[in-house]
Amino acid sequence: MLLKRFMSSLMRVGLIVGVWLSVVDVSSAELKTEEIFPRIEAVSFASASLKKRKRAVVVLPEAWRSIKPADRRVLVILHGRGRHERSLVDDEAIRRQLLDSGLFVILPDGDDGWYINSPVRKQDVYETYLEEVLSKVAIKYDLPENGKQWAIAGWSMGGFGCVNFAERHPDRFAAVSPIIGLLDFPRNGLPEGQSYKVPVERFGTEEAEWAAFNPLTGAAQLKGMSVLIITADQAFDRTMNEHFRDRLTALELPHEYVELKGGHTFPVVRAAIPLVLAFTQRVLTRN
Template identity: 80%
Template sequence: MGTRNFMRMPVVWMLVMSGSFPVAAGTAAELETEELFPRVEAVSFESASLKKRKRTVIVLPENWRSIKPAERRMLVILHGRGRHERSLVDDKMIRQQLLDSGLFVILPDGDDGWYLNSPVRQQDVYEMYLEEVLAKMANAYDLPGKGPQWAIAGWSMGGYGCVRFAERHPGRFAAVSSMIGLLDFPRNGLPAGQSYKVPVERFGTDESVWKQFNPLIHSEKLRGTSLMIITADQAFDRTMNEHFRDRLTALGLPHQYVELKGGHTFPVVRAAIPLVLAHTQRVLPRKTRK
């Protein structure tokens, strides 16, 4: 497929605070864009935060250029551990669902970074990197930098990441959808078969520090956000999601809780994607009210 370059404002990288994460006022380096499939593009750039070249995939709505920027609706989907930015679009069925959604779907490459700034690997600032990705994509595709048109989702590690990132940016996303996410994590003491080994190379060994990274503890920050939590009856994350559901209930935070058949597997993600898209489409306004 062909490639093209975005040559945006030839200025030094600047950040203008808009909403709760910075939006790019310009880029220091060009963005190289490759068409993977019709209306599916991969955007490569030098990450200022990670100090290496990274790539993000975006799925574009039909006739997207004719959609007024203020009326564009965005869904960020974060991949799971061991997956990458192409995992969803390389699945033909999911790719078509994303293409039919009418959304600008942004799929960052999060490596194995858990979408957080690691307390033990100072160079691994994946929360900062995700802010950078959204700023660059907003700039490149004329997406609104703030407002009610943004949603975020993810599966497994990405389910963890999307909830925690939304907590770290209160009010930034109108809808949050977690698929088989690790939502009471990192922690010890879960039942046998309902746990996951904490990557100490990422989170460190100090369990008191872990608390600042556990989405359950900070779920109050999601107040005012439309929440969908999806797990599976045989998934190791089920107990974590039950704990998170119970915490939302205790806080009086409205939410949808869905338990599918299956395990902590990609087929469950495939079954969950239509639910996430429907949730996002229902919550995000089709037109900005004046």
């Protein structure tokens, strides 16, 4: 019964075994688009999963219509807590880097949802919503179904979200790049200054159930993906990232680990974006 419900849920948003399906529920026909910068569009739609209108930003490569659909390379970037889908493109330096990357960049609006289906707030199904928005954007811009042409990244809450989502959709992405991500979370017991208060209104109060959401738990699902971990020497997430790095090492999963100077701050995100873009280009071009 649970499996049947799971498959039914995936069919509603158009995702089965890593393939985005062009079914009625994920049709892009009702999407509204607005150009906010040259080659950068905001798309909005009525989310069936969240029961409210949602937005995403899409950065398009130069002369993107001339790129064959099978050759289109896609990077999804999930924003941090307190940020939104425009946070990166509103930064002039980052906007130029995204425009010059040659990638289709999708920036969903994740609210404060941690990109999970909350066990507490049953209406907050942000994992299902993320499946939905990627399905709709993929249809709208005729993006490839092949997971080898997709990568996912994110910072802070979005760093947690991109790894968690990649683990739960292991055939969907070729590369994952968390930036100052909370990668050993939710949990208690980390060193002072190296922890983050668990939002129990989102994850619940039962610590025994938190492990299901902790990226350490599903790390083995990243087998076959290229992984770039970026943290900072003064960031409160550094220990979490070290734990995740050590977990991948124990599993004998190849990965790259970078420690920048700074804290858990947007300037570190700004410094990390060029590294993520270069890493993503390298992996997807190779594929």
